Amino acid sequence: xxxxxxxxxxxxxxxxxPAWRYDKDSDAxxxxxxxxxxxxxxxxxxxxxLLAQAANHHPDWSNSYNKVTIALSxxxxxxxxxxxxxxxxxxxxxxx
Amino acid sequence: xxxxxxxxxxxxxxxxxPAWRYDKDSDAxxxxxxxxxxxxxxxxxxxxxLLAQAANHHPDWSNSYNKVTIALSxxxxxxxxxxxxxxxxxxxxxxx
Numbered sequence: 001x002x003x004x005x006x007x008x009x010x011x012x013x014x015x016x017x018p019a020w021r022y023d024k025d026s027d028a029x030x031x032x033x034x035x036x037x038x039x040x041x042x043x044x045x046x047x048x049x050l051l052a053q054a055a056n057h058h059p060d061w062s063n064s065y066n067k068v069t070i071a072l073s074x075x076x077x078x079x080x081x082x083x084x085x086x087x088x089x090x091x092x093x094x095x096x
Numbered sequence: 097x098x099x100x101x102x103x104x105x106x107x108x109x110x111x112x113x114p115a116w117r118y119d120k121d122s123d124a125x126x127x128x129x130x131x132x133x134x135x136x137x138x139x140x141x142x143x144x145x146l147l148a149q150a151a152n153h154h155p156d157w158s159n160s161y162n163k164v165t166i167a168l169s170x171x172x173x174x175x176x177x178x179x180x181x182x183x184x185x186x187x188x189x190x191x192x
Binding site: 062 | 134149155157
């Protein structure tokens, strides 16, 4: 069972994820990605979907043409867990 | 060049799209779709992406696990056009 990170642990995790920021309102970590066009954006989303499905941990995300915004939190734990930080790191690797 | 539909024309178009509603704030038509799980939701999104890319008309959309919310408007025209109504009808066909 995933446990919500303490604020200190979350901040420590975010040190390794400099492109992500913590959003207090949604109690999630977020990052926006920008691509050349829709095709590139949706290609990225497809790779993230495969990753998320394999990890059984799914993002809350949106897309508008070449932009993709991803928010990660663990609903069952009521906040950001180690799984969110791990998925964020894996997504960063995809984004290059 | 796409022309924004008049309010009357938009309402007439929505009569043929009963699952869609007009959102005044975003000046877009919206529909929420619910699926069995993430895999089904993302499969649907992939089919919509292919459709959108072929039509060169792209949705503003979000996904959270088994839910997909789609908003259609034409940025260049500053509102809802015939292209949005056509894409909405094509998406409805995919959703079955």
